Every structure is written in C-alpha cells, then in structure tokens.
Amino acid sequence: MNVFSAQSHRTQLILAAVSASLLTSGLFTAYNAYSRRERRRGLDRDILRSIADQNEGSKQHLRPKDDGLLDEQIIRIGANGHNEELIREQLARCYAFFGDEGMARIREKSVVVVGCGGVGSWVAVMLVRSGVSKIRLVDFDYVTLSSLNRHATAVLADVGTPKVGCIERTLKQISRCVEVDSRLEVWRKEDGGRLLEGADWVIDAIDNITTKVDLLKYCHEHHIKVFSSMGASAKTDPTRIQISDISYTMYDPLARSVRRRLRLQGVSSGIPVVYSTEVPGDVKLLPLPEEEFQKGAVKELGVFDDFRVRILPVLGSLPSLFGLHIATYILCEMAGKPILNPLPIKNRKKLYERLLRDLLHRESKFTGEPINKLPIDEDDVALIFEDLHLGRSVVPPHAVPAHPTLLRWDPAKPLTLENCVVFESTEAEKHVRECLTPRTEEMHPRKTPGAVWGDEVQAVVERHVGDVAKYRTWVGL
Numbered sequence: 292m293n294v295f296s297a298q299s300h301r302t303q304l305i306l307a308a309v310s311a312s313l314l315t316s317g318l319f320t321a322y323n324a325y326s327r328r329e330r331r332r333g334l335d336r337d338i339l340r341s342i343a344d345q346n347e348g349s350k351q352h353l354r355p356k357d358d359g360l361l362d363e364q365i366i367r368i369g370a371n372g373h374n375e376e377l378i379r380e381q382l383a384r385c386y387a388f389f390g391d392e393g394m395a396r397i398r399e400k401s402v403v404v405v406g407c408g409g410v411g412s413w414v415a416v417m418l419v420r421s422g423v424s425k426i427r428l429v430d431f432d433y434v435t436l437s438s439l440n441r442h443a444t445a446v447l448a449d450v451g452t453p454k455v456g457c458i459e460r461t462l463k464q465i466s467r468c469v470e471v472d473s474r475l476e477v478w479r480k481e482d483g484g485r486l487l488e489g490a491d492w493v494i495d496a497i498d499n500i501t502t503k504v505d506l507l508k509y510c511h512e513h514h515i516k517v518f519s520s521m522g523a524s525a526k527t528d529p530t531r532i533q534i535s536d537i538s539y540t541m542y543d544p545l546a547r548s549v550r551r552r553l554r555l556q557g558v559s560s561g562i563p564v565v566y567s568t569e570v571p572g573d574v575k576l577l578p579l580p581e582e583e584f585q586k587g588a589v590k591e592l593g594v595f596d597d598f599r600v601r602i603l604p605v606l607g608s609l610p611s612l613f614g615l616h617i618a619t620y621i622l623c624e625m626a627g628k629p630i631l632n633p634l635p636i637k638n639r640k641k642l643y644e645r646l647l648r649d650l651l652h653r654e655s656k657f658t659g660e661p662i663n664k665l666p667i668d669e670d671d672v673a674l675i676f677e678d679l680h681l682g683r684s685v686v687p688p689h690a691v692p693a694h695p696t697l698l699r700w701d702p703a704k705p706l707t708l709e710n711c712v713v714f715e716s717t718e719a720e721k722h723v724r725e726c727l728t729p730r731t732e733e734m735h736p737r738k739t740p741g742a743v744w745g746d747e748v749q750a751v752v753e754r755h756v757g758d759v760a761k762y763r764t765w766v767g768l
Contacts, residue, residue, distance in 0.1 A: 299439065300359060314606045315688070322621055330374065330376070330377060334640075339675075339732070351479055352526075359613070363530050363766065364622065374467075377465075378466075378468060379606075381466075382394065382421070385421050385422055387442055389626040389628065392627070393578065393626030393627055394422055394626070396625055396627055397421065397422045397622060397626050398423070398424050398625055399424075399427070400423060400491040400492065400625045401425040401426070401427070401489050401490055401491050401492075402418055402425070402426050402427070402429040402490065402491065402492045402493075402494065402621070403426075403429065403486065403490040403492070403494065404427070404428055404494045404495045404496065405429045405430075405478050405486070405493065405494065405495055405496065405497055405506060406429070406430055406431065406494075406495065406496030406497040406498065406520075407428050407432075407454040407455050408430070408432065408438070408441070408442065408454065408496065408498070408610070409432035409438075409441030409442060409443075409495060409523065409605065409607065409610030409611070409614075409703060410496040410520045410523060410610045410611075410613045410614045410617070411428075411430070411496035411520075411614065412442050412444055412445075412454070412458050412614070413443040413444035413610065413611045413613075413614025413615060413618070413620075414494050414496065414614040414617045414618050415428060415443070415462065416443045416444065416459050416461065416462070416465070417615060417618035417619075418621065418622070419462045419465050419466050419469050419620050419621075420465055420466075420616070420674055421622050423469075423625075424468055424469050424470060424624075425467070425469075425470045426462070426469065426471055426472070426488075427471075427472040427473075427474065427486070427490070427588050428454075428455040428458055428459065428471065428472070428473045429455070429474045429476060429477070429478055429486050430454050430455050430474075430476075431475060431476055431477045433451060433452060433453055433454065434449045434450050434451065434452055434453075434454055434457060435450060435451075436450055436455070438450075440605070440765045441605055441607035441609040441610045441611065442454070442457075442461075443458070443461075443611065443614070444457050444458050444460070444461035444480040445457050453473070453475050455473035455475055456473060456475075458473075459471045459473045461528065464630050465506070471495060474486060477502070478497070478502060478506055478509075478534060479502070479505075480505040480506075480509055483505070483506065483509045484509075484513070487509075487510070487513075487515060490515060491516065491625070492516045492517070492518065492621050492624075492625070493506070493510050493515055493516065493517040493518070494516055494517075494518055494520075494617060494621070495510075495517055495518065495519040495520060496520045496614075496617075500545065500548055500549060500552070503549060504549055504552045504553060504556070507519055507537075507549070507553060507558070507562055508553060508556050508558055510562075511558050511561060511562065511653065512703060516624075517562060518562075518563050518564070518565075519537070519549070519562055519563070519564045519565075520564070520565055520566075520613050520615050520617060521540065521543045521544035521545045521546040521549070521564055521566035521567070521615075522544065522546070522566065522567070523567070523605065523609045523610040523612075523613045524603035524604060524605045524609075525603060525604050525605070526567045526569045526606070526609050527569070527606055527609070528567070528569045529608070529609070529612055531567045531568045531569040532565065532566075532567050532609075532613065532616060532629070533565070533566060533567070533568060534563060534564070534565050534614055534616055534620055535563070535564065535566075536560050536561070536562065536563060536564070537549065537550055537553065537560060537561075537562040537563075537564050538550065538559055538560040539640070540564060540566050541568060541669075541670040541673055542568045542569070542570055542670070542673075542674065542678075543566040543567060543568070545566075546564065546566045547670075554573070563620065565607075565613050565617055569752075570674070570678055570758075572759070572764050573645075586741075596754075600695065601625055602754070622694070639673070639676075639677075640669075642676075642695075643669045643672045643673050643676070644669065646672050646676065646695065646696070646697050647665070647667075647668070647672050647697075649668055649696060649697070650667075650672075650697045650698070650711075650760045651665055651728075652663065652705060653698060653699075653723070654699065657699065657702070657727050665706065666705070666706060666707065667707070667708060667711065670682065671708055672697065674708065674762065675697065675708060675711050675712075675713065676695065676697070676713055678758075678762075679755045679758055679759070680712070680713040680755075682695075682713075683713065684714055684715050684718060685712040685713055685714065685751055685752065686714065686715070686718050686744060686748055687747055687748070690712070690715070692713065692715040692716070693715065693716075694715065694716035695714070695715070696713070696714045696716050696718075696719035697711055697712070697713060697714075698711070698712060698714055698719055698722055698723070698727070699711060699727065700740055700742055700752055701739075702726055702727050708762075708763075709755065709756045709759045709760075712752060712755075717767050721743070722740070722743065722744075725737075725738045725743045726738055726740050726743055740752075
C-alpha cells in the first residue's frame with residue numbers, strides 16, 4: 292500500500308512540474324506575442340499618422356517662396372525616439388547583405404549632400420533607406436513644376452518650397468531615427484568648412500561648374516571623401532552610365548571641363564564620379580530669351596549672379612540612376628565592402644593608347660617630319676573607335692578587326708575626328724600604299740580614298756562627319 296502511495300505521489304509531482312512548465316511556457320509565448328502585437332500597433336499608428344499628415348499637407352494651397360516652411364524651427368526638427376528592434380527589422384535586408392559590423396559602420400556615418408535636385412534627392416533617400424542616420428542637405432533652390440519629372444520626393448504641394456524641406460519630410464517618414472540637418476544655402480569656398488563639418492562623405496550634385504570645382508578641390512585638399520555627379524542631362528541610354536575616377540572620364544562635356552579645371556589647380560585624380568559615355572543625338576538645349584544673352588556669356592545653370600540660366604532637357608529616369616549609382620558606391624564603401632576597381636569603359640585603355648601611338652608613328656611617316664603630339668587625344672580615339680565605327684572596320688562587311696588601326700582618310704585634309712577611320716591592319720597597309728604614300732604624278736599618281744574603297748565606304752565616312760558635328764556641338768568644341 293505504501294509503495295503504491297509513494298508512486299502515486301511521485302506521479303503527481305511530475306504531472307505538477309510538467310503542468311507548471313507548460314503554463315510558464317504558454318504565458319511567456321503569450322507575453323511575447325502580446326508585446327509584438329503592441330509594437331506593430333504602435334508602428335501602424337505612426338504610419339497612419341504620417342499618411343494623415345501628408346494628406347493634410349497635400350490639401351494646402353501652393354505656397355510662395357517666403358512661406359513659413361522656411362522657418363528654422365520647422366526645417367530643423369530633431370530625431371524622434373526609436374526602437375532598436377524595429378529599426379533592425381526595417382533594415383533586415385541590409386543587415387543580411389552587409390552584416391552587423393557593416394551596418395554599424397553605415398549607421399554611425401555622417402553624409403553631406405550638396406545639391407538636392409534630381410540626383411541629390413535620390414542619393415539622400417536611398418542612403419536613409421539603407422541605414423544612414425545623419426545627413427545634411429545643402430541647397431538654395433526651390434521646387435518648381437518642372438522639378439517634378441526627376442525629383443525623388445517633391446509633389447505638387449511642394450512647388451514654391453525649398454527642395455531641402457520636402458526631402459527632409461520624406462526622410463523622416465522613412466526613418467524614425469534619422470537626424471536631418473537642412474540648410475537653405477549655397478555652398479561657397481569662402482566658408483565651405485562650416486557646411487561640411489563632421490562629414491564622413493560629401494556628395495557633389497551641383498550643376499554650376501565653378502562651385503562644383505571649388506567643392507571638389509576643397510574636399511581633396513582637406514582629405515574629405517567626396518563623390519561627384521557629372522552630367523545626366525540630354526542622356527537616354529542607361530547602359531552607358533559608368534563609375535570611375537575623374538581622370539578616366541570621356542565624352543561627358545561637364546566631366547571634361549571639371550577634369551581640366553581641377554588639373555590646372557593641381558588635382559588630377561582621386562575623385563570617384565558617375566557619368567555617362569553617351570554622346571547625345573538630336574537633343575538640343577532649349578532656347579533662351581534674348582535678354583539672357585544680353586547679360587553676357589550664357590554657360591552655366593543657376594539663379595544667382597554667378598549661376599547663369601541654361602535650360603537643359605532631362606529624361607527624369609537618368610538623374611535617378613545617377614543617384615542610385617552614387618548611393619550604392621557610398622554604402623559599400625562605408626560598410627567596409629568597397630567596389631575596389633570600377634570597370635573602366637570597355638576596359639580598353641591600353642588599346643586606345645596603342646592606337647594613338649601607332650597613329651602618331653604613321654603621321655610622322657606621312658608628313659616626313661617628327662611629330663610630338665597629334666591634334667587628337669585618347670578620348671578622341673575612343674570616340675572614333677567605339678562610337679563612330681562601333682569597334683569595326685570602315686570597309687564592308689565591317690568586321691571586328693583582329694588588329695585595328697587608325698589612319699588619316701583623305702591625305703588632302705588635316706588629321707581630325709572627321710578625317711580618321713578604322714581599318715584592319717591589312718586594309719591599313721593597302722590604304723597607306725594607295726592613298727598616303729608619296730608618288731610621282733606622271734608614273735604612279737596618288738589615288739583618292741573614294742577611288743580605292745568605293746562609294747559605300749565614302750558614304751560611311753561622310754555620315755561620320757555629321758555625327759562628329761553633333762558631338763562638337765554638344766561638348767562645345
């Protein structure tokens with residue numbers, strides 16, 4: 292009897308322990324579920340409140356430039372409290388990509404975006420979406436109706452208000468912990484350090500070339516990391532967008548001007564940029580009123596005395612792609628996973644150097660005099676080979692040459708972009724022999740290129756002349 296009693300007692304204890312464990316586990320699970328529901332409800336309320344605020348703002352009339360939105364107290368709103376668990380959930384895909392250490396680096400960095408238009412606005416949005424929590428926006432300009440085709444955050448209700456203001460509003464709707472410092476100012480080299488204070492990275496998305504060069508030179512001299520956007524206007528081909536060092540840029544007229552001005556000031560490399568190798572076709576600058584020309588040379592874009600008005604046609608998707616390229620590069624750099632060696636254009640720099648060197652040698656033989664420098668450079672060689680001839684011989688069936696060669700086309704004309712063609716090496720020897728080698732007029736007169744290669748090739752060369760004319764117009768040569 293005692294044995295049965297003891298066994299029954301032990302069984303009761305075991306059952307009581309199991310029941311207690313199950314009850315505790317159930318209560319713990321219920322508490323976690325309740326806590327998660329409450330956090331999600333709180334997040335839902337915040338989202339609904341943001342949507343309601345945005346809807347309320349959209350009902351307001353278009354505000355003039357001197358509207359109260361410029362009030363310092365409204366533009367510089369401090370960061371709200373935040374929940375780390377929710378932040379990590381929001382950034383879960385970024386954490387999966389960069390890891391805890393990489394995201395810790397990103398979240399502690401400070402970025403300054405100078406120029407908050409079609410490019411800069413997309414950079415700011417994607418940086419904050421990816422975890423950047425300290426960002427300063429610098430731009431003097433206001434949203435116009437024409438801004439809406441390319442700006443990342445501007446809506447109709449923002450017309451007439453500062454660009455930095457509408458970006459700040461959107462950034463705070465995206466992230467509850469972002470610190471946004473909006474500055475309705477022009478960056479000037481005289482007090483440039485004030486606006487760049489504390490920056491780990493500076494994004495140059497300025498349109499004005501003088502200010503752009505000043506900013507890049509200032510950052511380079513003060514060892515501040517800077518990434519620059521070149522010209523996205525009048526471009527349509529997204530496959531031609533490239534990231535490279537400023538020293539490797541080609542075709543882009545803004546990049547050419549910036550590169551040359553920086554070189555004159557002692558900065559030849561070390562600045563990453565995004566640009567396009569596309570040579571615009573029939574897209575032209577929009578006409579300007581006569582009074583703008585009476586003010587002087589119209590060369591730059593802006594609204595201040597040294598920011599001349601120039602109307603550039605822009606396909607809105609291209610500036611956004613420029614901005615996304617910049618954001619991607621900066622995020623990888625900050626996370627400690629940099630893009631170590633951005634692919635140069637078609638990776639053919641050595642080919643262009645060889646083509647230019649061979650052309651120099653052939654021109655020296657043709658003129659009978661030593662030549663130290665040709666009237667065309669490596670950029671021009673790339674234009675001739677890649678864009679005019681598409682990497683193919685000028686002679687039908689226009690095969691890809693195994694040993695490409697550049698030669699003067701018409702010996703009676705000087706060597707120019709229009710008068711330089713691509714041959715296969717065997718075709719080049721024929722052209723030299725028939726068209727470029729001096730001969731006695733009585734016995735062996737020199738032939739014209741058209742007579743040697745026929746009307747079809749001559750027509751191709753003449754078509755390229757028109758293409759070069761468009762290029763010269765675009766780059767201002």
